[in-house]
Amino acid sequence: MRGFLLITVLVLTLLIGGVILSFFQQSIQQRFQSQAFLESQIIFQELNGVVVQVQNYLQKFTPNQLQENPPVLESSVFAEGFKNWSGNIKTSGSDLLITLHAPNDSGATDFQLLLRNADNTSGTEFLKADGVLILEN
Secondary structure: OHHHHHHHHHHHHHHHHHHHHHHHHHHHHHHHHHHHHHHHHHHHHHHHHHHHHHHHHHOOOOHHHHHHOOOOEOHHHOOHHHOOOEEEEEEEOOEEEEEEEOOHHHOOOEEEEEEOOOOOOOHHHHHOOOOEEEEOO
């Protein structure tokens, strides 16, 4: 009788321990998923701010200036909270391919922004909403 009681207590202890372990595992996994989601939202919000700043900066140039001598996107282009961002501009036909470099604390990821120029007559044509944002791996 004592052996049966001991085995029953051991089995119940293992079952309760397994349930508690499963609960903690799900809790830890959910915490990591939440943290990853928040970090991706932060980088997305920063990227949106950087893109707006780049668009405002590029509106100062004519399409010919952008095609002949694309400017370098240094930290002076960006507002105070975005000084760690940088980028470069390449021309592709009449379009601009902008590569934005996120700071190291944001994962040091590169983002590419394609700005299309429909008629090559005004700098604002580069800034139409049909640009495509691509995340490089």
